[in-house]
Amino acid sequence: MNTQTIPVAIINPDAPPESLEAKQPPIDNGTERYGKEGYFSRDYMAREWQKMWTRTWLIAGVSADLQEVGDYFLFDISQESIIVTRTEEGVKAFYNVCAHRGSKLVFEERGNKKVFVCPFHSWSFHNNGELRRITDEETFHPEVIAQRPGLTPVACEEHAGIVFINMQDSPPPLLEMLGLPQGYLETYRIDEMKVVRHVRSEWGSNWKVGVEAFYESYHLHAVHPETRGVMGDLNVQYDLYPHGASRMIVPLGQPSPRAHDQTTVNEGLQIMLRDAGIDPEGFTGTAADVRQAIQKGKRERAKRLGLDYSRFTDGQLSDSWATGIFPNVQIGCHPEAAFLMRFLPHETDPERFYYDTMTLMFPVEDPNYCPPGWMGLPEGTDVSGSVRPQTEHYTIEEDANLGQVLSQDSTLMPIVQQGMRSRGFKGQLWGEQEQRLRHFHVELERRLAQD
Numbered sequence: 075m076n077t078q079t080i081p082v083a084i085i086n087p088d089a090p091p092e093s094l095e096a097k098q099p100p101i102d103n104g105t106e107r108y109g110k111e112g113y114f115s116r117d118y119m120a121r122e123w124q125k126m127w128t129r130t131w132l133i134a135g136v137s138a139d140l141q142e143v144g145d146y147f148l149f150d151i152s153q154e155s156i157i158v159t160r161t162e163e164g165v166k167a168f169y170n171v172c173a174h175r176g177s178k179l180v181f182e183e184r185g186n187k188k189v190f191v192c193p194f195h196s197w198s199f200h201n202n203g204e205l206r207r208i209t210d211e212e213t214f215h216p217e218v219i220a221q222r223p224g225l226t227p228v229a230c231e232e233h234a235g236i237v238f239i240n241m242q243d244s245p246p247p248l249l250e251m252l253g254l255p256q257g258y259l260e261t262y263r264i265d266e267m268k269v270v271r272h273v274r275s276e277w278g279s280n281w282k283v284g285v286e287a288f289y290e291s292y293h294l295h296a297v298h299p300e301t302r303g304v305m306g307d308l309n310v311q312y313d314l315y316p317h318g319a320s321r322m323i324v325p326l327g328q329p330s331p332r333a334h335d336q337t338t339v340n341e342g343l344q345i346m347l348r349d350a351g352i353d354p355e356g357f358t359g360t361a362a363d364v365r366q367a368i369q370k371g372k373r374e375r376a377k378r379l380g381l382d383y384s385r386f387t388d389g390q391l392s393d394s395w396a397t398g399i400f401p402n403v404q405i406g407c408h409p410e411a412a413f414l415m416r417f418l419p420h421e422t423d424p425e426r427f428y429y430d431t432m433t434l435m436f437p438v439e440d441p442n443y444c445p446p447g448w449m450g451l452p453e454g455t456d457v458s459g460s461v462r463p464q465t466e467h468y469t470i471e472e473d474a475n476l477g478q479v480l481s482q483d484s485t486l487m488p489i490v491q492q493g494m495r496s497r498g499f500k501g502q503l504w505g506e507q508e509q510r511l512r513h514f515h516v517e518l519e520r521r522l523a524q525d
């Protein structure tokens with residue numbers, strides 16, 4: 075494979091090789107064209123469930139939702155529902171099903187319970203999974219209930235403010251399988267952040283079409299032309315990590331190299347300056363100076379607010395580190411906020427998925443301290459973190475109010491899905507701006523080929 079002439083963007087050429095910012099050594103994933111049946115076939119969908127979803131670490135939720143003992147949330151994926159809860163002995167997970175006759179146990183998606191009571195015959199279970207009480211126990215032959223049937227556990231681990239589950243009986247170590255360098259997620263202190271918005275909307279394509287669209291910035295100029303003034307969509311650093319993980323660093327606060335005007339401090343850049351605590355009226359630089367001004371402004375503000383930003387590089391203060399965790403997650407990492415998006419398969423239809431997004435804010439009292447505009451937080455959203463908002467659910471027909479950028483994506487997904495179905499389409503052709511897609515598919519195919 076000859077990659078000699080393909081340009082490679084590096085955000086900070088001076089970044090030490092062992093740093094989180096450094097361009098990772100390339101991984102040769104070949105140039106093969108993959109089949110397209112994985113986007114429509116129910117057999118393929120079933121294979122993904124058996125070989126992949128039930129045999130991998132998945133992000134079930136965030137530590138912010140499990141602050142107190144008894145706090146729990148449900149993680150629903152395809153036909154499974156899993157209770158994730160904080161017990162006296164740490165975070166645990168169980169299938170949301172009663173040991174007696176299999177009724178679903180818990181229905182509210184979040185809450186605090188020390189005891190789960192089954193709605194069918196009122197057996198009850200402690201939140202550590204142990205059986206608490208069998209109704210009319212004396213009416214059972216002792217051998218039927220000899221093992222004191224409790225809830226069936228699911229492997230569960232908390233890391234960097236994120237809660238992972240794995241449906242395998244003896245899963246491999248989470249930190250090894252994550253693939254990201256040590257310290258990568260920890261840097262953002264997601265464990266101290268609060269959920270300020272949570273939306274689960276249904277989109278009209280296979281879940282992989284969703285992952286793919288968010289794993290590249292190649293489509294920005296065409297689908298999100300309004301980002302041209304403020305995002306370096308072409309000079310994006312793409313990095314591949316083991317086990318399907320990947321990252322793209324999208325420089326923000328500078329016009330796209332595709333833009334003709336590289337000097338005017340346009341409206342979008344003015345907003346970004348303001349968000350960094352800089353008055354755009356008094357700004358004397360050109361568009362080319364904005365990104366650096368944002369970095370400086372945020373560092374100064376951090377000092378004022380008593381926040382330790384020494385752990386962040388300048389680039390981390392301005393840019394989006396969009397971080398992909400196999401199979402179905404991307405986290406937009408910023409010092410102020412994290413945008414956790416999960417692409418969850420539909421229960422039955424390979425041509426639909428759930429786009430589940432959580433906006434997490436680092437709680438700071440400063441009126442300008444806000445998540446980047448691309449996260450699409452509706453105006454007036456309470457970003458203080460004092461109240462955990464309910465999850466908003468939207469069907470495929472409803473507008474999820476995700477903001478301009480994300481609704482452009484949701485409009486596009488079914489168009490791609492439908493087009494790929496055509497007899498005239500032979501499978502995707504990926505460029506190097508789409509190397510994360512190939513990396514994802516190599517890992518997916520590897521998983522599906524397992525015994």
Ligand code: FES
Pocket residue numbers: 172173174175176177192193194195196197
């Ligand atoms: S099914 Fe739960 S108590 Fe009977």
Ligand SMILES: [Fe+2]
Pocket residue numbers: 287288293297298479483
């Ligand atoms: Fe997009």
